[in-house]
Amino acid sequence: MKQVHVEQIQKVIEAVKGKDIENIFFVACGGSMAALSFGDYFVTKDTDMPSFVYTSNEFIHRAPKALGEKSLVILKSHTGTTPETVGAATYARSKSALTVAISMDVESPLCQEAEFTVHYNYKDGSDAIDCEIGIYYTLLFKLLNLITGEEKYLRGVDQLSKLGELIERNQAKHKDVADAFGKKNKREKIIYTMASGAYIHHAYSFTSCLLMEMLWVNSNAIHSGEYFHGPFEITDYDVPFLMVVGEGPSTPLDQRALDFVTKYSENVEVVNVKEFDYTGVDEDLKEYFGPALAGPVLRLYADGLAEHTGHPLSVRRYMWKMEY
Structure with missing residues (x-):
């Protein structure tokens, strides 16, 4: 993993350590919301930390009472320009929550609005570990390790180095059947x-x-x-x-x-x-x-x-x- 990504993720982990976080909100729209939802699934399955998934605009309008200075709000937008998600970051910060933006563009409105940014590479020839899935899973594994203290999540971080190869192997395995499905x-x-x-x-x-x-x-x-x-x-x-x-x-x-x-x-x-x-x-x-x-x-x-x-x-x- 590129050093810049390591440092970005570590800054988030250190911030979480210093905030006495009591709950986590995963906030995004469409495919980005679906991608973040894996975090909610494993947080609620493996820990006693309350966790919630919101589509961005409802997050703003519903105004959850649990949101506050001891909340971690993770937001995602591929381009970082989704207006509803940018607005959700603004709202979360108004409630003193710790905000983390995940995006491919560090100069995007979302990344500028959030307190912390976790950037991923996209279509630049980077290894999978530096792309969307690898970056998010590294953050997720480190958060789970922080909350639970279990070492298996650190093994998970190490084994993400195999992710690109595994994606290639499994895509090759399914390429013909997927094409037949389309036909x-x-x-x-x-x-x-x-x-x-x-x-x-x-x-x-x-x-x-x-x-x-x-x-x-x-x-x-x-x-x-x-x-x-x-x-x-x-x-x-x-x-x-x-x-x-x-x-x-x-x-x-x-x-x-x-x-x-x-x-x-x-x-x-x-x-x-x-x-x-x-x-x-x-x-x-x-x-x-x-x-x-x-x-x-x-x-x-x-x-x-x-x-x-x-x-x-x-x-x-x-x-x-x-x-x-």
Whole structure:
């Protein structure tokens, strides 16, 4: 990891040590919110620290009473220009919270507004450890170590050096099946996604940011644990599902949903995180690395749809084209 990133993350850790933090807020929009949500998942799973996820504008308007000088607010925007997230940083600072911006642009409005910045490199040939996933996971592992004192998170930081290689291996493993998924589903008007645990955030991001935003395919992210409480009634032989079977305590929820959906639908695509290549990752860290690998793998399925529909992922109807 580049020294500048090491120093940025260490400044955040030292600030947290000096603030007697009592709760954490993860605040962003869209795919950035989904990415931050992995932090909330592991903080609430592994610690007794209260943690919350907010979409930026609701964070401002709901004005949570728990927000104050003993709060850590982590905000993320890829470009650092998302107005709602910049506004959320302003609001958090007005409540004396410790604010940390995660972005690719240190000169962006968000990074200028937040007290601390954790910058990541983007499309500059950097190793994965210096890019979005590696930077965020390094910060997350160090925060978890600070809160719990458990050494496994420091092993996690060390093993992030293997992240780039693991992403490449797992993408290579799924490239052909993702392309076949795109070819098979190129004329589908609706594709449901399903997951649970940490991976429900991937289902949300794939649904909202890739299928709906980028590909204009109708979709809904279904939590595996909620599938039997309404959504399973839409299941039929020709209804397409993309299902993530996760690595972690929620796997039984996924398996139960998978057993049913494959019985009644003939178009179920499964991404089984347990079958990922985890070479060099300790057994007790696989559930943390699974979400870091699932995002790049799932992106291939969107690429497959884009290739076979002739609809580039860069095309937008409204976003960035008009006032909204």
